[in-house]
Amino acid sequence: MRKILVANPKGGCGKSTIAVHLASWFAMNDEVVFIGDLDRQQSSRHWLDLRPPSQPKIHHWEPTDELVAPPKGCSVAIFDTPAGLHGKRLKQLLGEVDRVIVPVSPSRFDMMASRDFFEELAQVKAVRKDRVGVGIVGMRVDARTNSSRELVDFLEQFELPLLTCLRSTQRYVRALESGVTLFESSDAAAAIDRLQWQPLLEWLVTRRAS
Numbered sequence: 001m002r003k004i005l006v007a008n009p010k011g012g013c014g015k016s017t018i019a020v021h022l023a024s025w026f027a028m029n030d031e032v033v034f035i036g037d038l039d040r041q042q043s044s045r046h047w048l049d050l051r052p053p054s055q056p057k058i059h060h061w062e063p064t065d066e067l068v069a070p071p072k073g074c075s076v077a078i079f080d081t082p083a084g085l086h087g088k089r090l091k092q093l094l095g096e097v098d099r100v101i102v103p104v105s106p107s108r109f110d111m112m113a114s115r116d117f118f119e120e121l122a123q124v125k126a127v128r129k130d131r132v133g134v135g136i137v138g139m140r141v142d143a144r145t146n147s148s149r150e151l152v153d154f155l156e157q158f159e160l161p162l163l164t165c166l167r168s169t170q171r172y173v174r175a176l177e178s179g180v181t182l183f184e185s186s187d188a189a190a191a192i193d194r195l196q197w198q199p200l201l202e203w204l205v206t207r208r209a210s
């Protein structure tokens with residue numbers, strides 16, 4: 001079973017957008033996908049409620065304070081989390097998953113807010129021992145711009161890979177409001193956006209060395 005945590009210290013940086021897109025991509029690839037939405041805002045849960053029945057099925061489970069494990073039969077579990085996840089709860093979740101995706105916008109404020117989070121992540125044994133792989137996604141950022149270079153420079157000090165950058169487009173806003181994703185859209189103009197996910201998807205399905 002693949003277990004993926006999407007986390008970041010700040011709200012509104014794209015955690016739920018990433019969570020539902022990954023869920024849809026794995027569901028399109030015939031996986032039995034569950035989303036566990038730990039955020040009180042329940043964005044992923046609402047997205048699931050809006051989801052047309054004609055789309056590949058995505059299930060939902062409710063992680064509790066004590067028990068975060070996904071249900072039996074699940075092949076891909078995606079944890080969508082609230083802003084500011086830290087301390088015991090973060091450790092508990094890191095003990096459960098094998099990958100962590102952290103969306104970061106290339107703004108100074110976002111990077112500053114991410115600093116403590118990366119330092120906390122780096123201290124957790126599961127991350128130190130490489131049992132959990134951490135990857136960064138630049139959100140609302142065009143590759144090859146100054147801001148994406150700043151993001152790469154910033155991440156170097158933590159030795160964290162910038163897996164991909166997703167550009168800013170209203171398609172993501174509409175996706176979150178409609179229960180479908182860019183992967184499920186036939187909109188040819190979204191082809192570039194779909195392509196931008198490839199390095200992240202490859203990183204997720206590659207077996208880790210350890």
Ligand SMILES: Nc1ncnc2c1ncn2[C@@H]1O[C@H](COP(=O)(O)OP(=O)(O)O)[C@@H](O)[C@H]1O
Pocket residue numbers: 010011012013014015016017018043139140141166167168169170172173174176
């Ligand atoms: N790459 C993007 N381009 C444009 N809008 C985006 C992008 N990523 C996220 N959004 C929008 O930003 C808002 C916050 O995103 P969301 O995924 O809910 O963040 P979080 O879960 O971290 O709070 C949503 O309206 C979403 O549609």
Ligand SMILES: [Mg+2]
Pocket residue numbers: 015016017039041043044080081
């Ligand atoms: Mg969210």
